[in-house]
Amino acid sequence: NKRIKGLSVSRPIYYGNTATPITGKKPSDSDHTHQWTVMLKGLGNDDLSYYIRKVVFKLHETYPNPLRTVEQPPFELTETGWGEFEIMIKVHFQVATSEKSVTLYHHLRLHPYEDDINGQPWPKDKPVSSLMYDELVFNEPTEAFRDILAKH
Ligand code: SLL
Secondary structure: EEEOOOEEEEEEEEEEEEEEEOOOOOOOOOOOEEEEEEEEOOOOHHHHHHHHEEEEEEEOOOOOOEEEEEOOOOOOEEEEEEEEEEEEEEEEEOHHHHHEEEEEEOOOEEEEEOOOOOOEOOOOOOOEEEEEEEEEEEEEOHHHHHHHHHHO
């Protein structure tokens, strides 16, 4: 499985979260204030599973089973909670790519910044989102991986 010297290929990704306050009735024993979704996405609705095999989201230890594995697109996870924390996002590539996994970090954002809309208070029912644009860069990919990428 030969690597191609001097070649570097990249793929655009978005990762991050959206969050909405939980309004109305909730169980009285719950202190969860928000529902949130953490995600890894391609551009548009590009299905990333041709080169990504699974994504493991590592949540704060206050969550039961904090390691959450998503093996099918969309690579996202929805939860509820009360606090912000750093989520580790470990991206595992398809075996045929011969690529090592890549780890991304995202600060889960539940609360809007005050000046998000010209210093106006953020509407109570409007979702907050914190999404980063990034690129996965592959240096000296194998010929097999280059062929996989070329088909997309
Ligand atoms: C904070 N350092 O104190 C952070 C920790 C942890 C948030 C935030 C757990 C939900 C559950 C949850 O929301 N943890 O109990 O399942 O703000």
